[in-house]
Amino acid sequence: MKIKLPQLKASLILPVIFPAAGLAATPSRTETSSPVMIVSATPVNHGLSELDTPAAVSVVYGEDMRRAQPQVNLSEGLAGVPGLQILNRQNYAQDLQLSIRGFGSRSTFGVRGIRIYVDGIPATMPDGQGQTSNIDIGSIDHVDVLRGPFSALYGNSSGGVINVVTKKGQQPDTLKVGSWYGSYGSWRNSLQASGSTGDGTHAGDVDYTASVSRFTTHGYRDHSGASKNLANARLGVRIDDDSTLTLLVNSTHIQADDPGGLTPEEWRSNPEQVASNVSLYNARKTVDQTQAGLHYERSFGDNDDLSVMTYAGIRETTQYQSIPYTAQTKSQKFGVIDLTRHYQGIDTRWTHRDTLFSLPVSATVGLDYETMSEQRKGYQNFSQSGSSYTDLGQKGALRRDETNLMWNLDPYFQTAWQLSDKWSLDAGVRLSTISFDSDDHYLANGDDSGDKRYHQWLPAASLKYAIDDSWNTYLSAGKGFETPTITELSNRPDGQSGLNLGLKPSTNKTIEWGTKKRIGYGLLNAAVFQTDTRNEIVSADNSNGRATYKNAGQTRRRGMELGFEQQFAGDWQLTTSWTVLDARYRSNACSGSDCTGNRIPGIARNMGYLGLEYAPYSGWYGGADIRYMSNIEANDENTVSAPSYTVSSLNTGYKWLVDNWTVDLSGRIDNLFNRKYVGSVIVNESNGRYYESAPGRNYGVGLNVSYAFR
Incomplete structure (x- = not known):
């Protein structure tokens, strides 16, 4: 994570309230300027800094995430963010x-608990x-990571x-x-074009960035090959002196084998192997997703701004699981999931800046609407003729067919007050309404249709005190809310047919104290927090890929x-972080034993990171x-755990700047000392296959060539 000079520039432009298409980081404000709002619209010529923002926030810049990296997984560049546990499963199907802060650790695939x-x-x-x-x-360009109470203002799934x-x-x-x-036959090739017809301040100015890439790998483990095609484009237009319009398009296609997990004994014996069912049923997943968005921004004088973000997309997923036919013939289980999701939404908000009782104040009011319709089908992963079972790993008879609809309608309000030169107050509230409706079309086992609706007020507030221009402290509190996902509602723990409508949404209350201090060209930040949750959603069972x-x-x-981040001696950068997280059950979560007081599975108690880089603009670099x-x-019983580990990496490269050409040649070694460790765990895996293996020592080399049309 590179610290920009001469100031720590970082825009926390988080898009439920502030869709951030087209805004880059800008100089941070002084303590006496207009109030800092965590998630509100601000003028283009203002930004928010890690120092001034009264919340736990980290900003990582794209150029640092790409330096001597394969640029395949988000985990490559975010390992140094405190409070963020980001693990590569070595499984592109999941x-x-x-x-x-432990939210999202239960997920067996995809991301939950986080927006x-x-x-x-x-x-x-x-x-x-x-x-x-x-x-x-x-x-x-950059990635903002927000932790703590103010993430509640982004609605559902706000860890x-x-x-x-x-x-x-x-x-x-x-x-x-x-x-x-x-290593492991991994290739990534990419092409990117970018530019503009002006500086973006005059009517008719146009800017564009378009890229395509293809990634393929044989995979570290058996049956873990994958390929991914990715395209991304943004086109911005300055309509007039007061308004801009940005078009965003993204498309991805993934085909990936699913190696599944291993028991501790299998992992110790051979971490590259897979369970026999994985190969027998050819567990795999295909994903196709295309989406587009349009972002309109307009300023009405110096004190008012309007932002409208609208988008739509489609995501199609077909997953072949390794559930054996014996389990499917005795229950309502199925081995092939076929999903088609259409999603769309619009977020509209207005921001006004003024003074009230001689105090500078900013207020934002907005409305967020999102909807998703899903066609979910399930099939057997075999064919049956009498007592014979054939075509294992192929789509068989239909066993599930339903249409699911989920939408949310969330009005929100946030205000920021500069109470004095030293004191400031940020506060906000969101009313989140989420509706789920399922219409069952497969009636052979009865009608399993159902619906649910959830409502929750989500307040948050933070009081900040500026000790001096380079040091502040804050106290914040907020209430969070997380509903079950459609996937979590789709299967009942008792194995019976029908939706898991008995699953309740979880609610949490968080209080946090933090302090931040600028030291030279660096930033030291610290936060302590406590979060109490009711009805936390946890994994009940996980068998052969079904949770x-x-x-x-x-x-x-x-x-x-x-x-702590520090830039010193010109081009040297130091990044270090440490996280301590004690996450425990306060009531019994186990059926056969008492889990009260046990650690919540999937969460590390301690995480540490230390990175040192030499990164000049050109010439040799390394880290x-x-x-x-x-x-x-x-597992909930705390009878099995993945052992602790320490791994390290080295990278180096050389960047040539010759006339209009830039040539960047790099190489890296990961897991330098060939440590054998578990990359991630599958929580409460009923067959005991908890472990997802991480690779040993591995290598990579990269070459990037660019030409500027000056």
Whole structure:
């Protein structure tokens, strides 16, 4: 994570309230300027800094995420963010395992418990389930990571917020070609074009960035090959002196084998192997997603702004699981999932800045509407003729057919007051209404249609005190809310047919104290927090890729996050972080034993990161980092855990600047000392296959060539 000079510039433009298409980081305000609002619209010429924002926030820049990296997974560049546990499963059929302060750790695929946005378009559906597979790292300008109470203002699934902002095209027009080759037959090739017809301040100015890439790999483990095609484009137009319009288009196609998990004994014996059912049924997944968005922004004088973000997309998923036919013939289970999702939404908001009782104040009011319709079908993964079972791993008889509809309608309001030169207050509230309706078309086992609706007020507030221009402290509190996802509602823990409508939404209350101090060209930040949750949604059972969920009563998370970034001696950068998180059940979550007081599985108690880089603008560069992860419990009973580990990496490269050409040649070694460790765990896997293996020592080399049309 690079610190920009001469100031720590960082825009926390998080798009439920502020769709961030087209805005880059700008200089941070002084303590005496207009109030800082965490998630509100601000003028283009103002930005929010990590120092001034009264919340736990980290900003990672795209150029640092790309340096000597394959640019395939979001986990490559976010390991140093405090409070963020981001694990690569080495399984492209299931996405990354990502959690913030322990929220999201239960997910067996995709991302839950966290809101993700890319240029203002949610990568999280209305039910709270999201993915990172459509994020083009080669196009990222910066990533904002928000933790703590204020993430509640983003509605459902708000353990935290990850906001990805892609690059805005600038002069001169530039064409870039890249290629990367790594261990296990991994290739990534990319092409990117960017530029503009002006500086973006005059009517008719146009900026553009467009990229395509293809990634293929044989995979570290058996049966873990994958391919991904990704395209991303943004086109911005300055309509007049007061308004802009930005078009955003993204498309991805993924084909991936699913290696599944291993028992501790299988992992110790051979971490590259897979369970026999995985190969027998050829477990795999195909994903196709295309979406487009349109972002309109207009200023009405110096004190009022309007923002309208609208988008639509389609996501098609076909997944072949390794559930044996014996289990399917004795129950309502099925081995093939076929989903088609259409989603769309609009977020509209107005911001006004003024003075009240001689105090500078800003207020934002908005309305967010999202909807998703899903056609969900399930098939057997075999064919049956009498007592014979054939065509294992192929689509067989229909066993499920339903249409699901989920939507949310959320009005929100936020205000910021500059009470004095030292004191400021930020407060906001959101009323979240989420509706779910399912219409069953497969009536052979009865009509399993059903519906649910959830309502929740989500308040948050933060009081900040500026000790001096370089040091502040804050106290914040808020209420969070997380509904079950459609996937979590789709299967009952008792194995019976029908929806899991007994699953309740979880609610949590968080209080946090933090402090931030600028030291030279660096920033030191610290936060301590406590989160109490009721009806936490946890994994009840996980068998052969099928998960069911239940409510766990009460849980508590207590933690501390420390982060320090420093740029010194010109081009040297130091990044270090440490996270302590004690997450436990406060009531019994187990059926056969008492789990009260046990650690919540899937969450590391300690995480540490230390990175040192030499990164001049041209010439030789290089770096090293060390990551530590403590043991992670794999089940509610805390009888199995993935052992702790420490891994390190080295990278180096050389960048040539010759006339209009830039040539960047790099190489890296990951897991330098060939440590054998578990990359992630599958929580409560009923067959005991909890472990997803991480690779040993592996290598990569990359070449990027760009030409600027000056």
